[in-house]
Amino acid sequence: MQSLKEQLAALYRADPDVVSVVAVENPNQLPSLTDGFDLLLLLVTRSRERANHLHHYIKEQVHIQEKRIPLAELEASLLGDSRSLIQWLLKGEIVLDREGRLEELRNKVLEFPAELREHKLLLEFCRFLRMYLQSKEYLLAEHLLDAYNNILEALQCWARIVIIEEGHHPEIAVWRQIRYMNPGVYKLYEELTTSKETVKQRVQLVLLACEFSVMSKMERCCGPLLAILEGREEPWSAAELRQHPALADIQGELPLLLGKLVKKSLIREVAVASESELLDLELRYTK
The missing domain is CATH 1.20.120.330 (Nucleotidyltransferases  domain 2)
Known part of the structure; x- marks a missing residue:
């Protein structure tokens, strides 16, 4: 298996779009780790041209699944809820890492800042x-x-x-x-x-x-949102909070969460004059 991984790494090294490669073996036939394949290859790319491309093939009697993911998407996914990606990064072998970015990401995940x-x-x-x-x-x-x-x-x-x-x-x-x-x-x-x-x-x-x-x-878990609300004097509109990059992963849950935080008196709901002619008052939120 090691020689096969080295052969594949050499092939990917010839592709300038491939930044890094993680190889995840499945020696114990655990389908949840590699989707049932003998070897899973996660190819981290510079561009989005073949983003999330999936390729299944057999080489030297080894069933291989190849997945491509842009570097920016991988970094965002590790911040989110992709437990599979985290497992692949932690349990896999980095067989190609041109700029050391994948090793940096792995160390960040391990440190769990x-x-x-x-x-x-x-x-x-x-x-x-x-x-x-x-x-x-x-x-x-x-x-x-x-x-x-x-x-x-x-x-x-x-x-x-x-x-x-x-x-x-x-x-x-x-x-x-x-x-x-x-x-x-x-x-x-x-x-x-x-x-x-x-x-x-x-x-x-x-x-x-x-x-x-x-x-x-609730207060402990909502720390990032509370910090944003406390970060400026004027209250935030729901639209502004939805556009905040630190809250991108919870956009759909913000209305429910804001309402619950108001009811628990952890934040305040403020009615301000609306810029829209269709509305008299707009609800905004502040710490």
Whole structure:
């Protein structure tokens, strides 16, 4: 396998558009890591000309999957929620790295700096809030299986929040990771999935735990948003916040999150004269 990787690296070295290559082996036949292929090759490119190009082939009886991703997109994805990309970067072998950019990214992921942790906490809390509130709504409407599915998603977000707070990247197999890190959260997962109580009772139990434990983390998890609101004297409009580059990953969740922060008195809602003739007052937000 090593000689094959060296051959492929030599081929990619002849392509000036390929900046770096990560080779991820699958020796234990774990399909979740390499999508079932013997070898996954992640090609980092300068241009977007063949962005996200996918190529499957066989070489020396090895089934290979080749994926291309522009460098800028890779950097943005690592800030977001691409756990697969993080796993490939951490577990794969860098076989080509012309400018050392991939090694820099790997070191950044390994160090998990505070800025990256804060960003990921905000992402997970937004997902948690959406799933948690939807579960409550479904429960009230007696849509029990939908309520169960959403609270399970919310509980997974809670587990990832705990892992991030501990300074680790959430893995794909999050429950294996959380089992010994936080037995309390894992116990809730067991109660939800294996308890002999009714589905409704199990959902109610986890909703109650979420209300007391995770909702209390709102100020902590929303640090990047609160810092932006506090960063200037005049209040921000919803449109301005949606356009802020640091909030690009949560654009769709901002209205819900802002409303919840107002209700918890963590931010203030201010009515100002609107520039539009169609509106009398515009709602803006400030710390």
